[in-house]
Amino acid sequence: MPEFWFMYLIPVVAIIAAVAYSQMARAQIGVAVATGQGPILFHNAFAKNFDLEHEEHIVAFWQGVVYVGSDEGTQGGVASVVSFFVAEDGIDNRRRPAVLLVLTSMGRVLLAEQQGGADSLVEVRDWEPGAGAEVYPDAMDRVVGGPILEPCNPAVLPQLTIISGPGDDPYPVWLSPQGGVVGKSTWQKITDVLPKNKDAAAQTWDEAMNAGRAQRA
Secondary structure: OOOOHHHHHHHHHHHHOOOOOOHHHHHHHHHHHHOOOHHHHHHHHHHOOOOOOOOOOEEEEEEEEEOOOOHHHHOOOHHHHHHHHHHHOOOOOOOOOEEEEEEEOOOOEEEEEEOOOOOOEEEEEEEOOOOEEEEEHHHHHHOOOOOOOOOOOOOOOOEEEEEEOOOOOOEEEEEOOOEEEOOOOOOEOHHHHOOOOHHHHHHHHHHHHHHHHHHHO
C-alpha cells in the first residue's frame, strides 16, 4: 500500500466535516486506494455537486465560503473588490454559505455554493479552460466583525481569491489555501495549479490513473 493512501480521505472528510469515519470505513478506503481506485474515490467525493460532461473528472478542489460584500466591488476589477471588503460589516462570519471550487480533467473551473443544508451544494458558476486565480492573503485584515471561518477546517483562515477567465468579470470568493490535487500527497495552493488548459488538466487525471494501474499490476 502506498505511503500516501490516507490522503484520499481528505476530500471525503472535508465534505462531511465533523462526522468521524469508523475503522471499517477507513479500512475500506485503504483497500480501494491500494487496488488503484484512489483517483475514482477522489472524483466521486465531489462529482455529485456538479453538472459534468461525459468522461469529465474532478482533478483538484478548494473549499471556502461566499463573498458577501457590495456588488459594486466587482465592477471595477480586482482592486475594487479588495477595497470593498469594509462593506461586509454586520455579516455573521460564522454562518456564511460554504463553497466548493474544482478543476476538471477538461480544464473547466466550477463553483458550487451551499443552498440549504450542509450537504446541499449547487453549481452556480463555470469558467472555460485557462481560468486563473489571484490571492490576497492580507485581505482578512480589512474585514470588519471578526475573522471569516472556513467551516470544514476552522483552524485555517481562508484567503480572498479572485477567479477570472477570458472575458469574465473577476469573481471574489474566500478559499482555503489548502487544496487537493488527485494523486498528490500534499496540500496544493490554487495559484500553483491554475491556470491550466484542457490538455494539462487531462494529463493530471491520466497520470493519477496510470499510477493506480501500476499499483494493481
